[in-house]
Amino acid sequence: MIQTDSILTKVIFVAAYILLAPLIGGLLAGIDRKISARMQRRIGPPILQPFYDVHKLWHKQVIAVEKAQSWFLMTYLILMIFTGAMMFSGTDILMCFFVLSTAAAFLFFAAMVTNSPYGYIGAQRELLQIMAYEPSILMTCVGFYLVAHSFEVSKIVAGPVSRILYLPGFFAAFVFSLTIKLRKSPFDTSASRHPHQELVKGLTTEMGARNLAIFEIAEWYETVFLCGVVAMFILNTSWVSIPVAILVILAVFFLEILIDNTNARVKWQSMLLISWVVTLVGGGVNLLILMLVR
Amino acid sequence: MAKIHKSPWLLHYDGSSCNGCDIEVLATLTPVYDAERFGVENTGDPMQADILLITGGINSQNQPVVKQLYDQMPRPKVVVAVGVCACTGGIFKECYNILGGADTTIPVDIYVPGCAARPEAIIDGIVKAVALFEERSEEHDALRHEKKHGQLTPEEYIRKAEENSRASEEAAETKAIDVDKNQIHGNITGELTGHTMNKLRHIGKGKR
Numbered sequence: 424m425i426q427t428d429s430i431l432t433k434v435i436f437v438a439a440y441i442l443l444a445p446l447i448g449g450l451l452a453g454i455d456r457k458i459s460a461r462m463q464r465r466i467g468p469p470i471l472q473p474f475y476d477v478h479k480l481w482h483k484q485v486i487a488v489e490k491a492q493s494w495f496l497m498t499y500l501i502l503m504i505f506t507g508a509m510m511f512s513g514t515d516i517l518m519c520f521f522v523l524s525t526a527a528a529f530l531f532f533a534a535m536v537t538n539s540p541y542g543y544i545g546a547q548r549e550l551l552q553i554m555a556y557e558p559s560i561l562m563t564c565v566g567f568y569l570v571a572h573s574f575e576v577s578k579i580v581a582g583p584v585s586r587i588l589y590l591p592g593f594f595a596a597f598v599f600s601l602t603i604k605l606r607k608s609p610f611d612t613s614a615s616r617h618p619h620q621e622l623v624k625g626l627t628t629e630m631g632a633r634n635l636a637i638f639e640i641a642e643w644y645e646t647v648f649l650c651g652v653v654a655m656f657i658l659n660t661s662w663v664s665i666p667v668a669i670l671v672i673l674a675v676f677f678l679e680i681l682i683d684n685t686n687a688r689v690k691w692q693s694m695l696l697i698s699w700v701v702t703l704v705g706g707g708v709n710l711l712i713l714m715l716v717r
Numbered sequence: 718m719a720k721i722h723k724s725p726w727l728l729h730y731d732g733s734s735c736n737g738c739d740i741e742v743l744a745t746l747t748p749v750y751d752a753e754r755f756g757v758e759n760t761g762d763p764m765q766a767d768i769l770l771i772t773g774g775i776n777s778q779n780q781p782v783v784k785q786l787y788d789q790m791p792r793p794k795v796v797v798a799v800g801v802c803a804c805t806g807g808i809f810k811e812c813y814n815i816l817g818g819a820d821t822t823i824p825v826d827i828y829v830p831g832c833a834a835r836p837e838a839i840i841d842g843i844v845k846a847v848a849l850f851e852e853r854s855e856e857h858d859a860l861r862h863e864k865k866h867g868q869l870t871p872e873e874y875i876r877k878a879e880e881n882s883r884a885s886e887e888a889a890e891t892k893a894i895d896v897d898k899n900q901i902h903g904n905i906t907g908e909l910t911g912h913t914m915n916k917l918r919h920i921g922k923g924k925r
Binding site: 460 | 753755760765791854857
């Protein structure tokens with residue numbers, strides 16, 4: 424039903440992503456903070472708070488510790504937009520994840536370039552996080568290929584039934600790695616997101632004013648991209664799959680908030696071990712069954 | 718206009734204190750008082766903070782640290798001194814190592830007295846600081862606008878920006894919070910009353 428074959432549809436989807444993703448991502452971030460506050464029996468900030476934060480950051484005085492940082496972060500943002508645009512235009516999902524990894528490398532450079540000890544450790548932990556979630560997302564691509572016989576997003580979402588029926592293990596492993604990608608406890612070792620203050624601010628220690636605003640906006644683009652990948656598991660040729668996909672995305676998001684609020688941060692060794700075990704068991708068993716059934 | 722007043726990020730630093738005010742500052746972030754509903758976020762990073770919350774007095778060891786933290790904060794910024802120790806040196810004022818309150822090192826805008834300052838008073842101070850922050854950010858925006866359109870030289874821009882960051886004497890007094898009359902340990906000048914001195918002598922001798 425979702426025919427992304429025509430150029431016009433592709434252009435519309437890409438334009439919609441580029442314009443709407445920061446708004447949706449920011450709203451999701453605001454809803455995240457509100458629900459977290461309510462879980463902790465607090466009132467919490469208004470839902471539009473992330474937009475107020477970014478607006479304020481844009482107007483602060485720029486103290487440039489190292490000018491190259493701005494270029495690295497701008498590249499990170501552009502590559503992140505590129506990733507999402509590629510996915511929403513229906514091309515190769517594997518290439519999308521490779522571009523995502525390149526973007527993550529530029530984020531690593533942005534944190535390392537300032538020679539701050541806190542940024543340095545945060546950046547190294549960011550690399551460890553990448554090591555923890557890469558197997559899972561690559562296995563996800565493998566799973567998609569096995570059921571759809573193509574890496575193209577446009578073919579994966581155009582199946583007769585939802586892909587999740589064949590890929591429950593892969594879905595579980597992917598949602599597990601979402602905890603790492605979305606920087607939620609117990610796997611938020613690299614950037615001490617609000618209000619934790621281990622390593623000052625970890626990855627984002629030396630990012631202030633405009634740089635931090637760019638980082639936040641890139642995170643919003645990434646959130647929408649990841650929600651899109653979750654939707655890929657659910658979407659099929661029937662139009663009913665669209666509201667179901669939205670419901671599943673919201674349920675997964677709520678699950679991530681719940682996990683965030685009920686777990687303390689683990690050491691990076693535990694993060695690697697746990698995520699690899701889940702990927703091997705969830706993805707591996709699913710893979711074996713798929714190979715046997717086909 | 719910029720909605721900067723909706724997003725004040727704090728940096729909390731403790732000089733030389735008993736940590737009572739620090740615990741009260743942390744208490745303002747707990748569910749009972751919940752400062753986060755104003756968009757306040759306790760960031761530990763001076764580069765990302767708008768409001769510097771100082772507790773505790775200044776001694777010669779932490780004076781350069783406090784100065785550096787203040788300098789590392791990007792403009793526009795506001796300083797709030799929480800607790801009598803940060804206002805004037807408080808109960809430790811006569812000690813040989815304490816130089817005084819936070820205003821010996823950096824320009825303080827808002828004084829929140831109390832020993833320890835109550836969370837309600839701290840939130841009151843933060844709200845007043847946010848209002849001042851909004852004023853400063855409008856001046857900052859106007860200054861940036863002038864600089865962008867070539868009406869100011871770089872030296873003039875820096876001089877005017879620094880002036881805007883400093884509080885004037887009259888402005889500081891009008892923004893001080895009223896002392897909570899239930900606080901008995903020390904008054905706003907930090908001198909101990911005779912009543913309190915007697916209590917301390919009794920405690921020193923092991924009596925209650």
